Amino acid sequence: MNIWNxxxxxxxxxxxxxxxxxxxxxxxxxxxxxxxxxxxxxxEAGLAPSDVRGIEDLASLxxxxxxxxxxxxxxxxxxxPIDKVxxxxxxxxxxxxxxxxxxxxxxxxxxxxxxxxxxxAAGVVASDVAQISFxxxxxxxxxxxHYGLEKVGATVVPASGGNTDLQLTLMRxxxxxxxxxxxxxxxxxxxxxxxxxxxxxxxxLRVGLFGAEPWSEGIRERIExxxxxxxxxxxxxxxxxxxxxxxxxxxxxxxHVADDHFIAEVIDPSTGELLNExxxxxxxxxxxxxxxxxxxxFRTGDLTVLERGPCECGRRNSRMAKVLGRTDDMLIxxxxxxxxxxxxxxxxxxxxxxxxxxxxxxxxxxxxxLEIQVEATEGVFSDDTWVMRKFAEKVEGxxxxxxxxxxxxxxxxxxxxxxxxxxxxxxVDRREV
Ligand code: DLL
Numbered sequence: 001m002n003i004w005n006x007x008x009x010x011x012x013x014x015x016x017x018x019x020x021x022x023x024x025x026x027x028x029x030x031x032x033x034x035x036x037x038x039x040x041x042x043x044e045a046g047l048a049p050s051d052v053r054g055i056e057d058l059a060s061l062x063x064x065x066x067x068x069x070x071x072x073x074x075x076x077x078x079x080x081p082i083d084k085v086x087x088x089x090x091x092x093x094x095x096x097x098x099x100x101x102x103x104x105x106x107x108x109x110x111x112x113x114x115x116x117x118x119x120x121a122a123g124v125v126a127s128d129v130a131q132i133s134f135x136x137x138x139x140x141x142x143x144x145x146h147y148g149l150e151k152v153g154a155t156v157v158p159a160s161g162g163n164t165d166l167q168l169t170l171m172r173x174x175x176x177x178x179x180x181x182x183x184x185x186x187x188x189x190x191x192x193x194x195x196x197x198x199x200x201x202x203x204x205l206r207v208g209l210f211g212a213e214p215w216s217e218g219i220r221e222r223i224e225x226x227x228x229x230x231x232x233x234x235x236x237x238x239x240x241x242x243x244x245x246x247x248x249x250x251x252x253x254x255x256h257v258a259d260d261h262f263i264a265e266v267i268d269p270s271t272g273e274l275l276n277e278x279x280x281x282x283x284x285x286x287x288x289x290x291x292x293x294x295x296x297x298f299r300t301g302d303l304t305v306l307e308r309g310p311c312e313c314g315r316r317n318s319r320m321a322k323v324l325g326r327t328d329d330m331l332i333x334x335x336x337x338x339x340x341x342x343x344x345x346x347x348x349x350x351x352x353x354x355x356x357x358x359x360x361x362x363x364x365x366x367x368x369x370l371e372i373q374v375e376a377t378e379g380v381f382s383d384d385t386w387v388m389r390k391f392a393e394k395v396e397g398x399x400x401x402x403x404x405x406x407x408x409x410x411x412x413x414x415x416x417x418x419x420x421x422x423x424x425x426x427x428v429d430r431r432e433v
Pocket of ligand 1: 215234235242244323325326
């Protein structure tokens with residue numbers, strides 16, 4: 001298996017710790033001078049860069065939060081003068097208002113390197129034709145994958161999101177071998193292709209680079225079964241760089257983190273305490289090489305588990321498990337905590353359920369009510385309301401048995417819930433209105 005940057009992706013133990021400490025030290029001294037919000041936060045905590053001697057002192061530093069980006073909107077988080085900034089992007093605004101991020105020329109180069117690493121890990125090579133079906137724009141997905149795949153040497157097709165017919169035509173005519181998309185859009189392309197008689201098994205599609213939203217193993221299985229490609233997961237966020245923080249290798253045993261560019265920690269989201277390897281909690285990231293917008297202990301809001309130790313692919317960096325969801329997406333239904341991804345997993349365990357659903361939260365008196373609108377598959381959907389009610393009860397029983405959650409399941413016709421090229425909107429909250 002190819003490794004894009006073998007020296008860096010196999011670094012571990014003392015050598016890695018030494019590199020991280022040296023880079024951390026350099027970064028902290030620089031932003032102490034260059035970033036007003038950061039210096040203020042450090043001073044409030046009674047700390048100066050000299051108090052941090054290496055990564056062992058990292059946990060004493062205050063957290064950075066999404067709110068810091070919002071409070072300093074649009075460009076207050078920049079730690080370089082604007083003439084050094086060659087690009088601006090923004091978060092997709094899934095959780096409230098946008099946050100803006102900048103890149104220096106060196107940041108753009110590093111970003112391409114990071115994407116080249118996970119693309120190579122997933123099996124992408126220079127002879128591949130890579131169709132990028134992420135929307136190009138302020139969202140980091142399109143441009144991030146674009147530069148990284150060009151760096152690998154692949155032939156990049158900047159299809160951008162939407163226009164399913166064009167996507168399928170390009171795939172067929174250009175012999176696309178790598179598809180880049182959100183998992184839900186990949187699934188939609190697979191379904192739409194099959195409905196139009198597109199023969200995926202005969203197509204050149206080999207590798208999927210999917211990310212930007214949580215997706216369960218059930219969705220992965222469906223994409224792989226429908227298209228014959230291997231579907232890999234990759235993770236990132238605008239405030240830290242965009243895509244490129246971590247990505248799976250072909251073995252799909254967790255997403256390899258670029259430890260020479262980021263320090264990953266997992267904390268208990270309610271107390272902020274550091275958790276041990278193998279324990280699930282909120283991912284916290286510190287950038288080591290970002291110039292324009294470095295972040296110290298950024299609370300991602302994403303729940304995962306970190307593992308260290310070598311992978312059979314040859315890489316020795318840390319790995320993060322598939323993201324379960326965001327701490328702020330946790331639903332508390334009659335005292336039971338549940339994440340949309342767990343609902344997705346449970347739904348897909350029932351035969352006859354399509355992987356398209358939406359969770360509608362409502363209030364019934366004092367209590368929260370959970371309604372799940374989910375598509376039945378072609379063969380199962382029927383106009384007979386009695387038959388559909390019985391099937392819905394079966395799904396409700398499964399949700400109760402697996403998640404201990406009482407939900408009203410509402411089955412809808414195949415292909416009726418909205419599909420888009422962006423991130424899927426899984427929750428509709430009607431409790432506030
Ligand atoms: O979604 C960056 C990205 C683009 C990653 C393309 C991968 C591929 P934002 O729009 O700022 O950036 O959203 C970041 O998306 O905090 C997670 O909650 C979620 N997210 C990103 N990748 C994954 C993933 C991009 N693989 C937010 N699994 C993050 C689960 C993901 N959630």
